[in-house]
Every structure is written in C-alpha cells, then in structure tokens.
Amino acid sequence: MSATARQTAPMPVDIKSRKGGEPIVSLTAYTTPMAQMMDAHCDIVLVGDSVGMVLHGLPSTLEVTMEMMILHGRAVSRGLSRAMMVIDMPFGSYEQSSEQAFENAAQLMRETGAGAVKLEGGQHMAQTIEFLVQRGIPVMAHIGLTPQSINTLGGYKVQGRGPQAEVLMQDAKAVAAAGAFSVVLEKTPQGLSDEITASIDIPTIGIGASAGCDGQILVVDDMLGLFTAFKAKFVKRYADLGDLGEAAIAAYAADVRARRFPGPEHVFADAAPKVKAAQ
Template identity: 45%
Template sequence: MRTSITALQRRKGAADAAPITMVTAYDYTSARLVDSSNVDAILVGDSLGMVMMGHESTLPVTLDEMIHHARAVRRGSERALLVVDVPFLSSTAEEPLVAAATRILAETGAQSVKVEGGAHRTATVRRLVESGIPVMGHLGFTPQSVNTLGTRVQAREESTARQLIADALALQAAGAWAVVLELVPSELAAEVTRRLDILTIGIGAGPECDGQVQVWHDMLGLYEEFVPKHTRRFRTLGQEVRGALNEYVAEVAAGTFPAEGNGSRMDPEVLARASQEPQESEA
C-alpha cells in the first residue's frame, strides 16, 4: 500500500516518530531501489533537467518531460508517496499551472504536486487544493528563480526572514500540506517548523525540519562535478560504475569475457545441417 499524505502528517510533533525522508528519482530503476528502502517519499524533481538531461538549470524542463519521467517512477514504485514538480514553463501564470498540475495527477498517478513560490501563489494553491490536488510548497532558494535569487542561502536578513515566515504561513492557510525549505538558515527553518502545523521538509535547512529531501545523484556520488554543501555522499557510485566499465573493457580485451557460462550451445549436427548450401532444385 502506498504511503499517504495523512500518514506523514500524523508524524509531525509525534514523540516516537522519526523525521520524514524524501529522495528524488527520475526513472523506473531508481524508483524500484528507493521503494525497496525505508525512504518515505519520492520526489520527481525538475532537477532532472540537470542530472538527467544536461541542462544548466531546471528552467528548460517541459511538462511533457516531467510526466514522462513521473510515469516511469510510478511504474517502479508501490509504497513510497509520489510527489512531482510543476516545471517552470507551466508555472508562469495561474491557468497554465492549474492545467499542468491536473495533467500530472491524472497522467502519472502521483499523490501530490510541488509548486515553488510564496504568498503570490496562495490563490493558485487554494484553487488546486479545492480541486482535489494536494500541494507541497517550496520556499527559500527556489531553483526556478535561479536567475533572480542566485544559488545561495536565502532569508538571512530580518526583512527576508520575516517574508519567508509570512510566505510559509500563507501557503499553510491556502491548504498546502507541506513546504520544502531550501538553503535557509537552520535557526529560521526551526522557527518556521515551530510555527507551522503542516510539515517542513529541509534541504540545506538544518536538522530541525520535520523531514529531509536529497537528490539521488548527489547522495550516491553519481554527479561528480560538484558536491553541494547541503548533501553528503553516502556512497561513491560514480567511482564504482567507472571501475566496473574499465574492468569490462579489460576482460573483453583479455578474452576472459564472455566466458562459457555467459552463452549457450547448440547441437553440432544441427549447425552442420543448417550450414549446408541449399541444393538447387531440378528443372
């Protein structure tokens, strides 16, 4: 049975409940691995634009691409809650955003969409929730605003910290069930978590959020060009993969792969008959 939003919400403030964990996945295989672990939720993030498609940011990712990847993740998972990002190209105005969120839930089987932005999104969030579309918000560093915000810690000043708190409360009032806090000071994230009745999910926001989210490629060492401060490489699979590929090349060159057990055999007499030149029929 797939984890529900309600089940995660019950864990906020519960003395015996562990923090919520969420990890990105972008395809069937990674989704199967996440789903077989103890991770609570999968985020099909528009970060796939960078780690899967080679873009410099999330901005070029289309709605059709998000749906394509999310459907694969849905087929690969049965247990984890599934959340899908509404991409930038579909979120520049209310009507396209509502249409995109509707398509995502209808075509992927996801349980929720994630929408970036604060108080200016409240009317849209309220409309989505009233239409039966659960919404996870996203505040702090919002990747779709990278050209405006830059990739740096947000809300360090009094005015911007006050605005972030107001944005979080506004999203809650509009009906969001959770909010991601990305690249905000730990103390501010703790205050927002204390003030909200809904869940906070941190990434680079300290340990006092209700949960954490990490990017698959970052935590497994598959994206080697850059290691964000907010992540930890729990494995270095990039090195493992490269080692395996080089070992494969070496064994093919040495003639040790493929070996006897890597193929199949046939009856020599059958091969001999199959190899005979066909006889020309008499006129």
C-alpha cells in the same frame, strides 16, 4: 497503476499529520529501478525537475518540460507501492494563472498517478495553492532557494539571511494558510528553519536547512555519488557509486580490448553435428 496497487501509500493528509512526529523520509527518483529501491524506506518519493540536470545534462531546471515530467513520473509510479509519489510542476507550467496551474497539475496527476504536485514560491503563489487545493489538487510548497528562480536570485545562494528572514517566514505562513500539506525549505539557515518549523502547522521538509525540520529530502543521485558535476554542502554521500561504476566500465573496456571478455562461460556452444543415418 491500479488503485489497489497503491492503496498502502500515505496520502497528503497522512503526511500532514506527521507534524512534530517521526521525521518524514523523502528522496527524489526518476526511474523505475530507483523507485523500487527506495519504496520500502521512504514516505515520499519526489519526481523532481532536477531530472533535467541529473539525467539529461541540462544546465538548470528551466528547460524541463511537462512531457519530461510525465515520462519520468510514469516510470517512477511503476516502481512504487508503499511510498507516496509527488511530482514537480516544471517552470512555466503554473506561474501564469491559477487556471493554468490547475490544468497542468491535473494532467500531471492524471497521467502519472502522483498523489500531489510540488510548486515553488511563497506569498506570491499562495492564491494559486489555495485554488488548486480547493479543486482537489494536493500541493507541497517549496520556499527558500527555489531553483526555477535562480536568474532572479542570482544563483544557488543561501536564502533567508538578514532582512530576508522575515520574508521567508511570511512565505511559510502564507503557503500553510493557503492549504499546502507540507513545505520544502531549501538552503535556509538552521536557526530560521527551526523557527519556521515551530511557527507553522504543516511539516517542513528540509534540504540544506535543519535537522529540526519535520523531514528531509535529498536528490538520490547526489547521496549515492552518481551525480558528480558538483556537490552541495548539504549533501551527505552515503555511497560513491559513480566511482565504482566508472571503475567497472574501465575494467570491462580493458577485458574487451584484451579479448578476455567474453570468456567461455559467456558464449554458446555450436549445435552438435547431426549423425548421418546408416546407408
């Protein structure tokens, strides 16, 4: 996608300047048509590693690869002209070293046109975030429930209750100090989410956090009712397209079996017979 086509999209510095202002609207996307639908309405479109579960039927995000992220990132980029695209760094692509993180982040941005990358982790990832930012890679941080760490977290549990609240607060301050332009707070208690939002100078993007965050994000297939394997408490269904789609497929199957489809309006007439020349 050309620079001209994306010149109206906000940049990370623009998102950071929204701290305390009008809430930032964000959704995930994995395909061109979905990106086209949300482009006029979202400030940020995230190519999330949730694609592994939502579109590929994987049990978690841990099996998502760089190749998958690049494939879907290119697709989403083709559907955007207004919103800023951020892309997730998949599990295993940034944890080993800052140098590894830079190499893979640069590849993701270079091959997809993303304006920034997102990576999971708080204090222990601060050095990597600083390394990337100093080298021209804008970073959206992600703390609280970090799905790539579910094996050590013990599942998809609320994070930040009790003594863990102070750890999460320090995580938020660490990623902000390291230069992240925003931070996702996932599945964190409302009060703590509000305290974090008031304590750092970068926007907080909530998912299962608080309406007091500087913005919100949801997985688009969740909010449209397309992903029905489970429904998290923090998801609001704005449509039930999964039910509508299944009903439409059932109607199609019934029409085919009853030979109601295709009808006369869906088929093509035979060619008109040629008129024989007079003998």
